[in-house]
């Protein structure tokens with residue numbers, strides 16, 4: 001076992017999770033109007049083996065673990081995501097006290113950035129209002145994919161302190177938290193970030209990252 005958590009992506013195969021890192025089932029909490037507002041930990045997931053092999057093709061009968069179905073279901077795990085750093089890709093919106101960086105192709109359709117009455121962009125435009133600023137942080141930090149990042153006017157990211165953890169979202173992606181290194185199947189490192197969502201339905205056009213394909217495919221856990 002390595003000293004630091006690490007995820008190695010296998011060629012047309014699973015995520016190989018190594019190092020001291022918990023696997024946790026976690027799901028969005030919704031308001032009565034169906035708007036996601038927070039995350040709820042459902043429980044720890046124990047792996048019978050370590051490193052843990054987590055399904056990436058969506059075809060395992062033993063999710064979230066790999067059962068070698070990828071060897072017979074024709075899974076193409078080609079990693080087609082943009083390899084440029086987030087800061088190079090992101091569009092920057094200027095607020096009075098911070099910037100909001102937005103890399104839209106990373107969107108996983110989690111929906112934390114918008115409600116019926118407001119959005120992170122509306123809140124940013126409200127400038128120094130303390131309540132708006134707090135809500136802006138909450139909404140941005142709940143975005144699992146790291147599509148949205150707040151940055152102060154000195155150029156420092158304003159990020160939550162997340163312990164390294166692999167979150168398994170029922171019917172959704174892996175939520176990789178706390179700056180876990182991810183190495184692609186060709187041996188190239190993906191940018192290490194505080195929040196990353198990895199595809200586990202097998203259908204993303206932007207592998208290894210989730211692009212919301214699980215919603216179109218009605219991905220489930222069975």
Ligand code: FES
Nearest residue numbers: 055056057066069
């Ligand atoms: S990656 Fe092995 S069963 Fe899905």
